[in-house]
Structure formats: structure tokens, C-alpha cells
Amino acid sequence: MRTTTGWQANPATHTLCRTTLQRRDLRPDDVAVRVDYCGVCHSDLHALRALKNTGDGILVPGHEFTGTVLEVGGAVTDFTPGDPVAVGNIVDSCGTCPMCRAGQENFCRDFPTLTYGGSDRQDGATTLGGYSREYVVREKFAYHLPAGLDPAGAAPLLCAGITVWEPLQALGVGPGSTVAVAGLGGLGHLAVKLAAALGATTSVISRTPDKAAEAHSLG
Template sequence: MLKSVGYAAQTSDKPLQHFSFERREPGEQDVQIDILYCGVCHSDLHLARNEWGGSVFPMVPGHEIVGKVAKVGSKVTKFKVGDTVGVGCMVDSCKHCENCDDGYEQYCDNGFIATYNSEEKQTGGMTYGGYSNNIVVTEDFVLRVDDSLDLAGVAPLLCAGITTYSPLRHWGVKAGHKVAVVGLGGLGHMGVKLAKAMGAEVTMITTSPSKVSDAKRLGADHVIISKNEDEMKAARNRFDFILNTVAVPHNLDDYSNLLRRDGNMTLVGLPAEPHPSPSVGVLIGKRRSIAGSLIGGIAETQEMLDFCAEHGITADIEMIDISTINDAYERMLKSDVKYRFVIDMETLSA
């Protein structure tokens, strides 16, 4: 077995702490990765505190991973030792259902294997994530990373980046489209950058006037303060597509009314409680639609990474030592980060 160290939640009500554990040795089709950076996603906190239920302890969170290949199995053909690579939210799937065959492993009919808190097929044990010094992943779920980018800023692309890129691509956002992004946080700031790079005219919709200048720095052409009734009324029937990143319950009708005929609003934030039911009349009046979207498949995630490399896109981050992860969680609860914490794994002691 491969000796590993990281930070783990031992129970849902205790701080994360240093943890020694073992991973499987790389098999014929596995890639062993020395982790350089790992982003901190809000879902890490939800799972570590068992806020969604189903958490298994001890748990090593982390699914925004960038590192270097340290070892490859005898049948690995896509990677070699020394390559810079990434691992996102999935490390395996059934690979034979309709969705997997179509390249949508995130919608695997049998459930994809998450990077942590999932049962590993190879050993029957639980997967452990990226708050650690290494990881072993089958090569089909490892992604190429362009060394020309800031690697710490690449890490959040493996979740926040693909979560926003996938619906933008699915709904065909392109030059000339008017796109709104609701909520300026870890997801929203990536939505602005990506939509702008796709050529769209981008509007940020936020509750906070203090975020106007930052939204424009990130690439937004316009900013609407959602608490301003006049601004919201003036924006009715304007947008081809709305990317809604807000993860707390809110009135969806306020935003559906901003869509043009045949416009779509896609939800990527997952609130703990349901949104109020949308008005059917608001939708059918202009053939509008509301959809949801979950990360992206492996091929699309690679496409996203290549797109970001081409356009020089990375996440805005704050680098932290792993010993401060519990403080980072508390700050994340207060939205006190612009816009993603990333752990420097050099700060992890053996």
C-alpha cells in the first residue's frame, strides 16, 4: 500500500486534523500523482460537516487537484512521469451505461465514483481526496494541465471552472449572446470570465453594490443590483441565458422574467432547502426554461482546461497553508474570500 498523509475530518463536529492513511498501489492503468495544489470547495465543508447526509468518516476532502505524475501503471498510455495533471470531482464511473458511453460520466446511471467519500471499486474502501500529498487515479479520469498557466489558479477550474463552463457550452453561448451571471463568488467569478471569453455580452447580477467594481474587473460589461427594482425591471426580456450560481433559496421568477423568448436559466448552486416553486406563467409566456447542471464529463473538462489555457484563464485565489484549513472554512461561510482558497501542499508535513 502507498503511504499517504493529509488532513481529515474524523467526525462531523470536529475540526480537520493531520491524518496518516494508505492508498492502493498503482495498478496497470493507474496514475500516481504528487499533489501540488488543492482548491477548497464549499461542498468540502458541507460533506465534512455531514450537512447533506451520507458522509463517511474519516474523510479527506478535496476535488480540485493539480500535481505531477510520480508513477504510471504498465498499461498507461496517456501520461508519463513528470507530466502536469489535474483531477476533478470524479475518479471513476461504471463506463458502460448510456451516459458514460456518451461522455457524460457525471450523470452515470450507476453513480460516478467521487474523488472522496465514495466506495472505491478497486479496494472496496473509501476514496480519499486532495487535502493530501498524493493520489492514485485510473488514467481515464486524469486530465492534462498546461504548464503555461499559474498552477495554483488552475486547481479551482477542476470544479468551479467546469461547473460553469458545461452549461455555457451546452446552451450554446457564443459571440453576440447576452448572458447574465447571478452571484459573484467562487462559481460566479468563473462564469463571468468564461462567458466573456466565449464572446458574450456579460452582466453580473448581485445583491451587493460593493461588488460592482470587482465584477467589471473580472470582465462583466454591466452590473445589476438585484435589490434595485428599477434596474431589474429595466432588464426584463434582455438575456439569452442566465447562469444562476446562488446556493441559497430565492425567488426564481425574479430572474426568469429577465429572459428573452426561448431563453434559459441554468441552476448550478445547490441550496440546502428548495427554491420557492417558479411560476409556470412566467415560463410559458415566452417559452422560457429552467434547467440544472452538474460539473462536466471528462472530455468536456479537458476541453475546458484547453479553453482556459488558450485564453489565459485561471481562478482568482487566496493561497493558504493546510494548517489553516479550519479557519478557511469559517471564512468561507462568511464569503470572506476572493474567490477560492487553494492549499499549497508544500505546507503539509509528513
């Protein structure tokens, strides 16, 4: 096993505590990633509160991160140590159902393996998230980070970003489209930026005018 440092939830205190974590030894198609930046998603807080209420399980949150490849398994062909990478909310899937074969692992018939709180498909171990120094992930679920993209700013794109990007793409949003974004929160501000960048006429629906200036600044 590989040893690293991470932040594990304490269900009794509703907090995260620095601790030593165990990662699996690299399988042939695995990549070991040094986590450099990890987004903080509200679903991490939901998970922390749910663990406090139930008092069971091991929880290390974090599911949208960027980092650097440290080591690769013997069968890995697309990454080498030193490569900048990004990892999102899904780290495995069945790979055989129609949705997985179509590249839509988020709709895996057997349910995808999530970055934390999931069950490893080979040994059944609970997946521990990106609030840690190192993560081990299958090559298929790691992505090259484009040169020139700020790794700190890119981390939330792996969850909040893709959540709004997929429907924009599925609906063919572009010049001549009209998009309404409900709320200018974590997902909403990215939806505004992406929709505007695609050339759509973009509006924000909010309960107050307080965010009008920010909405305009985002496009």
C-alpha cells in the first residue's frame, strides 16, 4: 500500500482531521497523482453532515482536483511522470454498458464509482477523495490539463464546470441561443461564462439585484 496525508471526516465533531491515508499499490492501468489543487463543493459539506448523522463509514471528501503525475502503472500509455492532469467525480465504471461505451460513464447502468464514498470495483475498498496529498486513479479517468490553463482555476471545472457544460452542449447552445441561468452560485457563474463564451444571449435569474454587476462582469 502507498501512504499519504489527507483530511478525514470526524463524525463526532463535524470537522476534518489531518491523518495518514492508505492508497492502493498501482495496478497496471493506474496513475498516481500528486494533488495540487482541489475544489470545495457544497456536496462535500452534505457528505460531511450525513456522516455525522449516521456515524458510520470513512469519508475523505474532494472530487474535483488537478495535480501532477508521480508514477504510472506498467500498462499506462497516455501519461508519464510530470504530466499535469485533472480528475473529476468519477474514477471508474463498468465500461461495458451502452452508456459507458458511448463515453457517458456518468449514466453507467451499474452506477459509476465516485471519487469518494464509492466502492472500488476490484477490492471493494471505500474510495477516499482529493482532500489528500496523493490519489491513485485509473488512466481512463485522468485527463491531461491543457497548457496555459491555471490549475487552481481549472479544478472546479471537473465537477461544477462539466455539470453545466454538458447540457449546453447537448442543447447545441451557440450564437442565436438564449440561455437563462437560475442563480449565480458555484455552478451558475460557470454557466454564465460558458454560455456567453459560446455566443448565447445569457440572462441570470436571481431573487435580488445584488449580483447584477457580477453577472455582467462574467459576460
